[in-house]
Amino acid sequence: MTDSLLVRRSPVKPCDCNLARSFELIGDRWTLLILRSAMYGVRRFDDFQAELDVPRSVLSARLAALVDAGIMEKREYREEGQRARVEYPLTEMGGELGLPFFAMTAWGDKWLGEGEPHFGLQSRANGQKLKVMLVDERGKPVKPRDIQYVVDKKVWPPEGADKPRRQPG
Amino acid sequence: MTDSLLVRRSPVKPCDCNLARSFELIGDRWTLLILRSAMYGVRRFDDFQAELDVPRSVLSARLAALVDAGIMEKREYREEGQRARVEYPLTEMGGELGLPFFAMTAWGDKWLGEGEPHFGLQSRANGQKLKVMLVDERGKPVKPRDIQYVVDKKVWPPEGADKPRRQPG
DNA sequence: AAGCCTGAGTTCATAATATGGACTTAACTG
DNA sequence: CAGTTAAGTCCATATTATGAACTCAGGCTT
Numbered sequence: 385m386t387d388s389l390l391v392r393r394s395p396v397k398p399c400d401c402n403l404a405r406s407f408e409l410i411g412d413r414w415t416l417l418i419l420r421s422a423m424y425g426v427r428r429f430d431d432f433q434a435e436l437d438v439p440r441s442v443l444s445a446r447l448a449a450l451v452d453a454g455i456m457e458k459r460e461y462r463e464e465g466q467r468a469r470v471e472y473p474l475t476e477m478g479g480e481l482g483l484p485f486f487a488m489t490a491w492g493d494k495w496l497g498e499g500e501p502h503f504g505l506q507s508r509a510n511g512q513k514l515k516v517m518l519v520d521e522r523g524k525p526v527k528p529r530d531i532q533y534v535v536d537k538k539v540w541p542p543e544g545a546d547k548p549r550r551q552p553g
Numbered sequence: 554m555t556d557s558l559l560v561r562r563s564p565v566k567p568c569d570c571n572l573a574r575s576f577e578l579i580g581d582r583w584t585l586l587i588l589r590s591a592m593y594g595v596r597r598f599d600d601f602q603a604e605l606d607v608p609r610s611v612l613s614a615r616l617a618a619l620v621d622a623g624i625m626e627k628r629e630y631r632e633e634g635q636r637a638r639v640e641y642p643l644t645e646m647g648g649e650l651g652l653p654f655f656a657m658t659a660w661g662d663k664w665l666g667e668g669e670p671h672f673g674l675q676s677r678a679n680g681q682k683l684k685v686m687l688v689d690e691r692g693k694p695v696k697p698r699d700i701q702y703v704v705d706k707k708v709w710p711p712e713g714a715d716k717p718r719r720q721p722g
Numbered sequence: 723a724a725g726c727c728t729g730a731g732t733t734c735a736t737a738a739t740a741t742g743g744a745c746t747t748a749a750c751t752g
Numbered sequence: 753c754a755g756t757t758a759a760g761t762c763c764a765t766a767t768t769a770t771g772a773a774c775t776c777a778g779g780c781t782t
Contacts, residue, residue, distance in 0.1 A: 391594030402661030425560030484656035492571030
């Protein structure tokens with residue numbers, strides 16, 4: 385009965401890892417906070433600036449990087465009888481960060497929250513609360529104990545070794 | 554038929570937001586990469602250092618912060634006939650970042666990946682691939698169109714306004 | 723027309739962090 | 753006893769962030 389295997393390297397090198405790549409793109413405090421606001425619908429330079437109190441020069445650089453990455457779009461728009469303005473809406477790519485962000489919100493609610501969380505999701509159809517889960521191909525929820533990592537079609541860590549100490553979920 | 558409402562502030566102030574709080578704790582490139590490796594089972598100082606090529610002084614500071622936050626634990630252990638060593642396993646709190654990280658991985662696979670992803674999850678019981686989804690209280694998957702934001706028990710954005718341009722999922 | 727306001731930035735001097743390499747310390751090992 | 757390994761610390765330099773002030777264009781007011 386060994387204690388759990390000593391894992392000395394990740395099975396996916398950081399440079400081949402889409403999680404690591406994502407973090408390269410958006411894994412920085414201001415970028416994440418900008419995206420949080422964007423997810424709620426904020427779109428204008430000065431509104432991001434006022435809400436987050438981010439230095440204007442940093443905001444400018446971060447928005448440019450997000451546009452460059454395809455996560456936001458820079459767009460001119462014109463309200464009735466107003467001059468043209470700039471807005472930064474999320475693209476489809478950016479919008480789909482909603483799921484990881486909501487999973488992260490749930491984590492924060494559980495581990496950092498005081499009292500009831502302010503924010504949640506519900507079904508428009510029946511008002512039921514929604515949560516993020518791991519499901520199998522039939523849509524059936526899976527228990528944490530039943531989860532295995534797979535790397536390049538092989539179970540990981542290799543046979544004989546214990547499973548990693550922690551599993552998602 | 555107005556164009557979508559101009560949202561000028563998030564409905565949850567950053568300082569009251571558990572998502573923003575999470576980002577304060579772990580929203581930094583090295584911290585995220587350290588946690589990625591930790592999720593795969595890496596636990597030792599030099600192994601994090603070698604895998605990520607992170608400056609030792611930065612690694613030291615980040616690990617201390619993660620321990621302080623309760624996300625990792627600093628622990629002495631001793632292998633058979635070896636001297637005592639230090640390891641940094643994830644706590645339960647840290648392990649539960651698996652779900653948001655996996656959601657993020659799926660996003661990266663879709664939008665940044667080239668070719669087939671290297672990493673996935675499967676059911677131990679039947680080998681089925683697993684994915685992250687939004688489900689209602691009965692465990693039924695929900696379509697993106699059917700999702701509403703709720704802030705302090707009220708639907709948001711307020712009635713009359715359009716929904717935010719993008720929805721999670 | 724002159725001056726004011728607003729949104730969306732840019733510029734720049736200073737402050738805070740990161741970086742990389744060398745150094746330290748405490749067990750073991752041959 | 754000298755060498756090695758793991759887990760750090762220390763420090764000079766380089767990079768990035770910060771905050772305040774400035775720019776610029778279009779529209780509004782009188």
